[in-house]
Amino acid sequence: MSGPWRITFDTNPDDCNRHCTMCEQFSWASPHQRARRQAGLPPRRMPFELLERVVRECQPHGLREIIPSTMGEPLLYRDFKRIIVLCRETGVLLNLTTNASFPRLGAERWAELVVPVTSDVKFSWNGATQVTQESIMVGSSYPQGLAGIRDFVRVRDAWAAEHGHRCSLTLQLTFLESNVDELVGMVRLAADLGLNRVKGHHVWTHFDHLRALSMRRDGEAIAHWNRVAGEAIEVAAALGLRLDNVHPLAPEATEDLDPEATCPFLDHEAWVDPEGRFHPCCAPDEQRRALGDFGTVHGQGLLAIWRSEPYRELVRSHRDHPLCRSCNMRRREI
Numbered sequence: 001m002s003g004p005w006r007i008t009f010d011t012n013p014d015d016c017n018r019h020c021t022m023c024e025q026f027s028w029a030s031p032h033q034r035a036r037r038q039a040g041l042p043p044r045r046m047p048f049e050l051l052e053r054v055v056r057e058c059q060p061h062g063l064r065e066i067i068p069s070t071m072g073e074p075l076l077y078r079d080f081k082r083i084i085v086l087c088r089e090t091g092v093l094l095n096l097t098t099n100a101s102f103p104r105l106g107a108e109r110w111a112e113l114v115v116p117v118t119s120d121v122k123f124s125w126n127g128a129t130q131v132t133q134e135s136i137m138v139g140s141s142y143p144q145g146l147a148g149i150r151d152f153v154r155v156r157d158a159w160a161a162e163h164g165h166r167c168s169l170t171l172q173l174t175f176l177e178s179n180v181d182e183l184v185g186m187v188r189l190a191a192d193l194g195l196n197r198v199k200g201h202h203v204w205t206h207f208d209h210l211r212a213l214s215m216r217r218d219g220e221a222i223a224h225w226n227r228v229a230g231e232a233i234e235v236a237a238a239l240g241l242r243l244d245n246v247h248p249l250a251p252e253a254t255e256d257l258d259p260e261a262t263c264p265f266l267d268h269e270a271w272v273d274p275e276g277r278f279h280p281c282c283a284p285d286e287q288r289r290a291l292g293d294f295g296t297v298h299g300q301g302l303l304a305i306w307r308s309e310p311y312r313e314l315v316r317s318h319r320d321h322p323l324c325r326s327c328n329m330r331r332r333e334i
Contacts, residue, residue, distance in 0.1 A: 128185025197242035
């Protein structure tokens, strides 16, 4: 039995320079970071040696990509350059999601380091206009972000012309009532920037205020979403831009995103948190713990957990789990 083809490492979930309204950790509505500060807890930061050990364990068993933290800003991770070196040494590609602030080094230098070892870079972006972008991704600068992405694209294109390796670049968003009418504008923006695709997902309703922003909240919201999604599909096709996870929803999507969709993660990908705990998917931390306690990679390693009966049973039976039935991330194709 092979192992996961991709692993996400929660390298630094407590380090971020944005306060996005939908973020599990850094939204103004989130209690988690305040609770950690009040309890005097230090920021969670994965020891690089843990990440390296898991990568070297799994690389001979089918590991092709790794993702540094999608909670927090990964470019703030103190050992990020060591991840790049590890990717060069093992041939495992990097798949990066960043908020386009390019901290510490700036966009051009980060692109020079990242592009040669990367399959895809996803720039988190949530508005076609400055007002919408900055109101959702609180602390962001629309003009600075765009300038940084343009610098990144320029470096990517120059590297591809000289070396042949051309990583894809993605504009990634969360579908919200507050930005849905700018989805078509974001598709056009991505094309103008020279990106390859637009990818998104429906919001996880961590907090009460997010329920009113969900495009799955009721039939009227779903009908609104379907109109916008249809137009976005047409525009993306005309521009030659790939569009992921944008498709019409059925009326029952308030409870089940798509009865025909499958989980893209179980038996394919794995998650490891800063303490080394194994997780089966990217659901919000408190929710995914309800799927089971599978142990840590300390001692036994990740592959032993991957092949264990508790994890195999989840793979077999997950469709019966309430969290999986309501999941925003299921897809018709893996």
